[in-house]
Amino acid sequence: MKNTAYFLSDVHLRIQVDDVERERRKELFLLLDHIKAEQATLFIVGDWFDFYFEYGHVVSHAYLDVFSKMKELVDAGIQIHFFGGNHDYWIGPFLSENIGVKIYTKPATIEFADKKFYFNHGDGLDPDDVGYHRLRSVIQHPLFIWSFKWLIHPNASHWIANRLSRGSRKKYGKETIVDKLNLIRKNYDFAEDRFAEGADFVVTGHIHYPKLKMFDDRVFLTIGDFLNYFSYGYFDGVNLSLKQWQVKQLEQRELP
Secondary structure (H helix, E strand, C coil): CCCCCCCCCCCCCCCCCCHHHHHHHHHHHHHHHHHHHHHCEEEECCCEECCCEECCEECCCCHHHHHHHHHHHHHCCCCCCEEEECCCCCCCCCHHHCCCCCEECCCCEEEECEEEEEECCCCCCCCHHHHHHHHHHHHHCCCHHHHHHHHHHHHHHHHHHHHHHHHHHHHHHCCCCCHHHHHHHHHHHHHHHHHHCCCCCEECCCCCCCEEEEEEEEEEEECCCCCCCEEEEEEEECCCCEEEEECCCHHHHHHC
């Protein structure tokens, strides 16, 4: 195992697999093959899935190829650390027990290559978004999760998830670059507090806009996404950088 690592967030693997989704998965799997060949560590910083919820022994067939690929990496000795995001917070035991992924349901600091990395998907970091904070407290409540699991049929939950995801995409589609940069600036204050606590690197996602900023010898990275930018973070054992996977058949925005 090398002291190198890759960081991905906001891949938003879809429940409904169309031609674009199949092509996107091809590109993602090529990147995962690259990670496997390098024997690097993979950190998934939330919203790997567009919607993920386990009903006991039932998991979505739409992700069978993804599960298989993740298992392939783990069997090859790749460590995968998975932080739940606002789209896939409701992680059950399947990924950990059947695939071997290390699961985190809360933000955490991980020591890697003698450095301290603080991970937080990034939802809830805007103190002004009171409405979302209230919603988040509801959907992450154990009673809500229990009710969703036992009272709503999986087919119905997927229908609800698709509706919410379309609404979410419309919302984020209306956000301007200025909106995203303003949100990132709010994250800077949060990151500086984590640096004061001893973190060397702060890594987030959620905003769908890639940005790396130096704070003296500390680094803040919000990864971007694997939808428009196909961006990812890379740690070479010393430095953390922002990179872009060059896709072939899909539209791709340039890194800002």
